[in-house]
Amino acid sequence: MVTLQFVPYTEIESLSSIGRIRKLLNIAKENKIVLLQGRLKKEEEAELIKTTMEEVNKDFKGIELAVIYPEQKKKKDSAFNAMRNTVVNYVLGDRAGFTIIGPATIVKQIKQDPDKIELLTEEAKRKKTKKQKHNI
Amino acid sequence: MLSIVKKFINKVFSNVFRVKKHVKLGLYGPPNGGKTTLANRICQDWLGENMGSVSNIAHETREIQIKEQINIKKDGKELSFNLVDTPGIATKIDYEDFLKHGMKEKDAKVRAKEATKGVIDSIKWLDDMDAVIIVLDSTKNPYSQVNVTIIGNLEARKIPVLICANKTDLKKSDVKKIKAAFPQYDVVPISAKYAKGMEEFYEGLFVLVGK
Numbered sequence: 428m429v430t431l432q433f434v435p436y437t438e439i440e441s442l443s444s445i446g447r448i449r450k451l452l453n454i455a456k457e458n459k460i461v462l463l464q465g466r467l468k469k470e471e472e473a474e475l476i477k478t479t480m481e482e483v484n485k486d487f488k489g490i491e492l493a494v495i496y497p498e499q500k501k502k503k504d505s506a507f508n509a510m511r512n513t514v515v516n517y518v519l520g521d522r523a524g525f526t527i528i529g530p531a532t533i534v535k536q537i538k539q540d541p542d543k544i545e546l547l548t549e550e551a552k553r554k555k556t557k558k559q560k561h562n563i
Numbered sequence: 564m565l566s567i568v569k570k571f572i573n574k575v576f577s578n579v580f581r582v583k584k585h586v587k588l589g590l591y592g593p594p595n596g597g598k599t600t601l602a603n604r605i606c607q608d609w610l611g612e613n614m615g616s617v618s619n620i621a622h623e624t625r626e627i628q629i630k631e632q633i634n635i636k637k638d639g640k641e642l643s644f645n646l647v648d649t650p651g652i653a654t655k656i657d658y659e660d661f662l663k664h665g666m667k668e669k670d671a672k673v674r675a676k677e678a679t680k681g682v683i684d685s686i687k688w689l690d691d692m693d694a695v696i697i698v699l700d701s702t703k704n705p706y707s708q709v710n711v712t713i714i715g716n717l718e719a720r721k722i723p724v725l726i727c728a729n730k731t732d733l734k735k736s737d738v739k740k741i742k743a744a745f746p747q748y749d750v751v752p753i754s755a756k757y758a759k760g761m762e763e764f765y766e767g768l769f770v771l772v773g774k
Contacts, residue, residue: 469715476654476712477686480679489655492708531655539706541744 429460429533429548436465436522444468448475451528452482455490460529460546465522466494475528488531491546493539496524586644586772589692591685591717593709594621594651594678596698597729601755602630602648608761609633614648620664622678624650627688637765642772649688650681652709689716694723694771701728701752702735705744714745725771726750727764732757 432454439447447467452475454461467475472494479490527537527544538545590598602614615628628648635642656678661671695717699705717724726745728738732754742750751767753760 469712469719472708472712473686473689473716476652476709477683479654480656480682483656483675483679488657489653492654492712494708494711531657537708538704539708540704541706 430458431462432459434461434463436463439463444471444474447471448478451475452478452490455528455530456482456487458530458533460527460534463526463528466496466524466526468521486532490531491527491529491534491537493527493537493544494524495526495539495542495544586642586693587647587691588644588768588772589647589649589688589695590698591649591689591695591713592651592698593700593707594653595619596651596700597727597755598651598698599624599628599648601696601698601727601729601753602628602646604755604758604761605633605646606630608758609635614646620661620666622651622653622656622661622674622681624648625674625677625681626650627681627684635765635768637769640769642769644772647688647692649685650678652682652685652713653678654709656682689713689722690720692717692722694725696768696771697724697726698729698755699726699741700730701738701741702730702733705741710744714748723771724748725767727755728752729755731759 434451434454439450442450448471451461451463451467466472472492475490475492483489527546529537529546529548533548534546535549536547538547590602592598599615599617603617606612606614610630610633614630615624617623627650630646630648633644633646635644656675658668658671658675661674662668666674697710697714699710714724714726726741726748728736728741728750730736731738731752736752738750738752749767749770751760751764753764
């Protein structure tokens with residue numbers, strides 16, 4: 428069974444960068460997949476990877492990470508859509524889009540392409556060959 | 564005051580002779596993209612020696628490696644830089660992945676531990692770079708968050724970026740997909756292993772460092 432925990436942006440909004448990373452990583456370390464509304468800052472994403480590596484041990488192998496946000500598609504958009512996205516980003520800030528953080532022991536791979544995300548999960552080590560695919 | 568005058572003179576002269584000195588040029592990317600193969604190619608081309616060992620097993624480079632004072636001369640232009648080869652950035656490292664390559668458990672655990680430290684060091688070094696070459700395996704999906712995060716961080720730090728779509732010698736290579744994924748950056752297709760596209764790469768390097 429795979430558990431997804433939704434984290435609304437309001438839950439991390441008032442936290443410091445370290446606090447945000449700690450909160451999200453703690454959930455992932457409980458073997459839950461984090462579904463965060465919005466995204467971390469770019470520097471926080473790198474810091475999340477760094478902190479994750481610092482905590483890798485025999486039980487925690489790391490994370491799989493994916494972010495989907497409107498800005499990613501801006502080059503392909505028309506002028507009107509680009510302007511609309513700018514307004515949406517201005518109003519919503521980092522709340523636009525969403526972030527998925529899954530523990531590597533549960534989420535084998537995340538395929539991003541770029542506005543579709545596929546999670547390849549692996550149930551348990553004893554069922555190594557059995558992979559499940561979830562489209563988001 | 565004297566240092567300001569000295570800096571001004573240096574700047575004027577470096578522009579006149581088109582020489583940029585002591586540029587710290589970083590090679591970044593996910594594991595097994597071919598960073599060290601490219602580093603070796605550059606070092607072979609201009610120094611006649613290799614920089615580091617390469618392997619099919621991920622995380623072969625687990626420590627920052629620096630080759631100082633590489634001088635490139637092309638079409639009357641000259642570029643001098645320190646090349647920094649970094650360990651591949653990953654979000655997960657499992658020693659069991661190394662066992663699949665026939666590695667002993669003890670060695671695999673050591674490699675995994677060193678690899679995690681390598682990722683931490685790579686991220687710490689991001690701030691020290693003057694320009695960065697992102698080396699991507701063009702046979703793989705470029706829309707990985709590691710790629711986006713590295714490039715996003717460099718953008719935030721205003722560090723110029725050149726993307727190398729490596730391994731173009733392989734059938735599955737898809738340079739168009741990399742260009743589509745990062746349309747705002749220059750993408751140079753290369754095969755570092757077989758020295759293909761290196762002329763275009765060096766031209767791109769001059770443009771990158773000139774930014």
